[in-house]
Amino acid sequence: MNKQSETGVDNAGPKVTRKVSVAVIGAGTAGQNAFRQASKIHDDIVIINDGFWTTTCIQVGCMPSKLLIAAAERAHDAKSSAKFGVHATVQIDGKQVMQRVRDERNHFASYIKKQVEGWPDDKKIDGRAHINKQGLIEVNDELIEAEQIIIATGSSPFIPDGWTDKLGDTILTSDSVFELTDLPKSMAVVGAGAIGLEIAQALTRLGVDVTLFNRVKRVAGLKDDDINNKAIDCLSGELTMHLGSEINNVGTQTNAEHKAAFIDYEDSAGESKQWQGEYVLVATGRRNNIKQLGVENLGVELDDKNRPKYLSKKTGKIGDSNVYIVGDANTHIPLLHVASDEGYSAGSMVCENEENAYIRPPATPFSIVFCSPQIVNVGMSLPEIQQDSNLEHVIGSVSFDNQGRSRVMGVNCGLLHIYGCKKTDKILGASMVGPDAEYIGHILASAITNDLSVKDMLDTPFYHPTILEGLRTALRDVQHKMEIPYQYQDTQKNSS
Structure with a gap:
């Protein structure tokens, strides 16, 4: 792993203070899973962490944002209840809203902290690690030689150059917004990805004057133009959005x-x-946190976006080395369930019987944006399918604008596209904006993962009346279009 002499002493530097079989750097979701799994076999293991010993999801991501959204949904339901004949007056206590976000966030975090506290103290190091030129890990006053290294240092919010100095204490990121003790009067949100959309809409519903900026005329990174346009249409009713805008300067004035x-x-x-x-x-x-770690001293090459080259997407292993980069640190798919699987797999790989290590299979691509209506992408994107000349595909569609249960609930705005393969009768992917999208997305992800055909899906029951009946409508549309010659579909589309 390192370039030091067999005596364990770097000829040009200090003596190694500890030798371990495995060193895990980073104690987020991926790092903790890797540590737990590798600890089943290796006793001489250490985990090094700089910052909180919980996870990005619990501390500054999934959980606090969903807590904010939960409060926003209560406010929105009350404010919009008049159309059902229910008239309510809403009073929002910003301090109480934000206090609950932090209290419940800390409640979830306490379970992770309790697990970490149960780990042996001599296997935990609280400090910032650096890989020196000899391939040794420098942390605090220690110099550690590790046979195998798992890097799980996560990611941090990206801030454009100069903005921190120009905006001073008026700048926020997803790492700091949940520490506000009260709801602000006004806020600009720059970026219409998952984080930007969720927080912008939640704060708007809680009475904050929010303006959302995005450089392109897209939201949530949607790649299907029809779904993107529908999402903008559904969201613009309550969100002030400047899409396709170019920011020239930021600052403060008194x-x-x-x-x-x-x-x-x-x-x-x-x-x-x-x-x-x-x-x-x-x-x-967000950007991964490996640039300053010194991974180049382990033979790890990075591309121009600091993404590791020669990365195994199954295990995070770098080529033939004994280095693994997992979770957000490798920027493969920066989602919690992927980080969890990668950490587990890397932790299995570093065990003695590597050939029989259980490697969790690559997850079907699946993302959810928890705005309202929700946005979901599953499997292959439409551009990916269109670029593959071997994939003869059809697009099954359903609008939720007049779908029965959606209209009953007053959430009838949305569109689902399912991409079906004509040769195999299988689902290639899907994109959706609409009510209950998180559940429809899970069903479609399960279908793709388990290789179910469109016929298999339609053979399952769909209870009436549910929003999920919209999924059946889209699947029937896929089935119908598969029976029409593909060339005829193209002709019809081009002439419409």
Whole structure:
């Protein structure tokens, strides 16, 4: 693993303080799973972590954002109940909202902390690790030689150059927004991905004056134009969005009353405008935390976006080395369930019987954005399918605008596309914006994972009246279109 001499002493530096079979760097979802799995075989193992010993999901991601969304949904349901003949007055206590977010977040985190506290103290190191030129791990006052290294250092919010200095204490990220003790009066959200959409809509529903900016005319990274346009249509009824806008400058200015953040931008029509408000939440994505770690000293090569080359997507192993990079650190698919599987698999691989290690199979691509209506992508995207000349496909569709149960519930805005393969009668992928999308997405992901055909899906019961009946309608549309010659479909589409 390292370039030091057989005596365990670096000829040009200090003596190694500890030798271990496995070192795990990072104690998030992937790192903790790797540590637990490898600990079943290896006693001489260490886990090193800088920062909180929970997970990104629990501390600053999935859980606090869903807590904020839960409060927002209660407010929205009450405010919009008049159409059902139920009239309510809503009073939002911002301090109580944010306190519950943190209290419940901390409740979830306490279970993780309790697990970590149960690990032997001599196997945990609280500090920032660095790989030196000899391939040894420097942390605090220790110099560690590891036969195998699992890197699970996670990711951090990306902030455009100079914005931190220009915006000062008016800048927020998903790592800091949940620490607000009260709801602000106004906020700009820059970025219309999952984080930006969820927080922007939740805060809007909680009475915050929110403006959402995005450089392109897309939301949630949607790649199916029809689904993207429908999502924009469904969301724009309550969200102020400047899509296709270009931000030229940010900063703060102080007037007689208070300091305000500002954003100078050009809208989609090319007109110069300025936004002013209390905070700017930057939701322009996350970047992995391996650039400063020194992974190049382990022979790991990174591309121009700091993504490791020669990465096994099943285990996180780098080529033929004894280095594994898992979870958000490898930027493969930065989702919790993927990080969990990668950590488990890497932890199995470093055990003695590597050939018989249980490697969790690659998960079917699956993502959910928990805005309302929800946005889901499953399996292959439409551009991926269209680029493969061997995939003769059809698109089954259903609108939720007039779907029975959706209309009953007053959530009737949405569209589902299912991409079916004509040769195999199998589902290639799907994209959706609409009610109950998280459940429809799970059903479709299960179907793809278990290689079910469209006929298999239609042979299962669909209870009436449910929103899930919309899934059956889309599957029937796939089945119908598979019976029509593919060339005829193209002709019909081009002539419409």
